[in-house]
Amino acid sequence: MTAARKTLGIVGARGHTGAELIRLVAAHPALELAFVSSRELDGQRVADHVDGYVGELRYASLDAEAVAAQGTDVVVLALPNGKAAPYVEAIDKVKPGTLILDLSADYRFDSSWYYGLPELTREKWRGEKHISNPGCYATAIQLSIAPLKDMLAAPPVCFGVSGYSGAGTTPSDKNDPEKLRDNLMPYSLTGHTHEKEASRHLGVPVEFMPHVAPHFRGLTVTTNLYLARKMSREEVMQRFHHAYDAEPLVHVVDEAPWVSAVAGQHHVDIGGFAVSADGKRVVVVATLDNLLKGAATQALQNINRAIGVDEFTAIRQE
Ligand SMILES: NC(=O)C1=CN([C@@H]2O[C@H](COP(=O)(O)OP(=O)(O)OC[C@H]3O[C@@H](n4cnc5c(N)ncnc54)[C@H](OP(=O)(O)O)[C@@H]3O)[C@@H](O)[C@H]2O)C=CC1
Ligand SMILES: CC(=O)N[C@@H](CCC(=O)OP(=O)(O)O)C(=O)O
Structure with a gap:
């Protein structure tokens, strides 16, 4: 029997890095894309915007509370700098222990967050559920x-x-x-x-x-x-x-x-x-x-490690 897949949501999914992550997560054997949030594309089919994505998922416009209410195992924040905090607060309040990966610069100087550049900081991860992805x-x-x-x-x-x-x-x-x-x-x-x-x-x-x-x-x-x-x-x-x-x-x-x-x-x-x-x-x-090792690929390396699968799952051809 295979383990249940972890659910993952992307906030800021209309953007360049969000689109790359959609493609990577959709092909991942241990992750299930549960929601993708965009205000501008609210209600539209992901398949109409992301080349290579096959499926019926639609974008939804979700504020911080609505994101937290989804209760996913993993949330990726792919928002412009300065926008992450309300999402982090709302998620931590509703479901502490949710894995939150932030792609922006907002937590790269916060030592309570793990800074995930695996090739250089792999040994420093102590099970933190808040991960800041490098620029x-x-x-x-x-x-x-x-x-x-x-x-x-x-x-x-x-x-x-x-x-x-x-x-x-x-x-x-x-x-x-x-x-x-x-x-x-x-x-x-x-x-x-x-x-x-x-x-x-x-x-x-x-x-x-x-x-x-x-x-x-x-x-x-x-x-x-x-x-x-x-x-x-x-x-x-x-x-x-x-x-x-x-x-x-x-x-x-x-x-x-x-x-x-x-x-x-x-x-x-x-x-x-x-x-x-x-x-x-x-x-x-x-x-x-910049959109892959500079953002989405590195995010997936960090998420893979945090959910306990091989770091390169859905990244390299096996
Ligand atoms: N592009 C790159 O090469 C890299 C980017 N990063 C970082 O990743 C993050 C995302 O970058 P990128 O994908 O390029 O950004 P984009 O500008 O392409 O996308 C930003 C996303 O955030 C949403 N958004 C914008 N403003 C708000 C807001 N006020 N509230 C909620 N949602 C908002 C937009 O969707 P909508 O308006 O529809 O809601 C869109 O989905 C940034 O912090 C960036 O610095 C990190 C490494 C590399
Ligand atoms: C060409 C260009 O403008 N690039 C961005 C870097 C993208 C990135 O990694 O930005 P964050 O640190 O905000 O995540 C910049 O110089 O700010």
Whole structure:
């Protein structure tokens, strides 16, 4: 006899990350999609909006109390920043112990929430039912720096370029294909939330300069690391292989990876490893799909672990 599937609801399901999660959860052997909430698509069939979804589920417009009243085992909050708290409060009041995974930045600085970047924080999970999912850039930044964290002579400098799906669906210059055409748009050049997030969770200061580009999905972070002592390229690569060779979703590659190759994929590519002539500076390039490893895939890794199934269930081909 197979165990009953856990019920899962998504709040903010109209958005880019919500749509990815719908696809992943619909194909999951241990999860059942119980509700998907959107104010704008209230009453409409999910199948009419999400490619690849087959089923009769419809969007519903649910406020915090209505979400809590659903009583699902798992709730994913895929809302813009600053909107999660009323949902968390209502769910905790009605059904404490519900697994809540928040995709926004709202709890990434709250130490009572588990910060789930599994490849780096897997051992820190103590059964918390509140999980904060890392930001997309912050994921690439931390994975690029962690293997050399003890070797730094200065804060790493990260140049980021994201596809415009990273800016969500609320219209802005950063997701306007007309304004982005033939363009590269710099923004938040100091003090971006992901700069603070990566610095906090790595435990070393990081400097980050984001840009948005005309492609839809996928991001590149190119990181310049000043080293406290001379290292060879082989030594640097050895550190990355040692850190990630057992990780199915982090691929250490020789060449600097291209973002077009990782769009639609679950994993991160990390490569380049260009070492300066004096051996004291290395440049590392990471690419990932901001909607997958940067959001939905990582959320599913965290949920899988918390419901007690293999971390990569419904993520990799088995
Ligand atoms: N896009 C990305 O690459 C990544 C995003 N994230 C984070 O994930 C979260 C979701 O991002 P994304 O999917 O891109 O966002 P979108 O803008 O694409 O979607 C936001 C969703 O929230 C709903 N919503 C908006 N405002 C409110 C509100 N006031 N109350 C209730 N629902 C609301 C919208 O639906 P409706 O208006 O129909 O209710 C929509 O479903 C954000 O916090 C984002 O920062 C994290 C990593 C990567
Ligand atoms: C291109 C673009 O605008 N990207 C977003 C990052 C998306 C993300 O991960 O945002 P959260 O930290 O809010 O979850 C940004 O720079 O804010």
